[in-house]
Amino acid sequence: MAKIKKGDLVQVITGRTQARGGDRGKQGRVLEVIVEKNRVVVEGVNFVTKHVRVGQTQRGTKTGGIETHEAPLHISNVALVDPESKKPTRVGHRVETNAAGKTVRVRFAKKSGKDL
Template sequence: MAKIKKGDLVQVITGAKQERGGDRGKQGKVLDVVDGGNRVVVEGVNYITKHNRIGQTQRGTKTGGIETYEAPIHISNVALVDPETKKPTRVGFRVEEQAKDGVKRMVRVRVAKKSGKDI
């Protein structure tokens, strides 16, 4: 089971501080997990600009220009945010038993190490 998934709230823990134009300390939602689970795209973090060549479609509309979007960052540079304290925390796992339709099965649940709450 992955420690960070799509839709989780994470905080950037490395890089330049925000006063120096960096992203350290920013929190955002994980938009995508890419590259086999090694990189994540976080909302509002690691913006890059891409210059696209100006072209023309069949209808005559112009395409291209400067686009700004979030680039992926390595998963080791972000930490999951504890839902109770709103601060970065490590992730642990707890195995618990769940009963569904009369069938019992063991399920791994992600747990915040600081507060002990389920994520």
């Protein structure tokens, strides 16, 4: 079972600090999970500039130029944010039975000694 899924709120835990122009400490929603490469795309984090060749659409408008968009981060560089404390946390799984009586695995945020 995946620890991080699309739509989760995550925080970048490695890299350069924001004071030095990096993304460490930034929080954002996961836009995409690339399972084969163990990478995630996070909204508003790890922007890269891409030069796109000039072209034309069917209507005749010009496309191209310099675009910025989010690049993938390795999944180990982000941590799931606890919805209660709004701090990064580790993820655990537990087995529960739902309303229909079916056994399912559920993710939950683990509490650290500081959060108790």
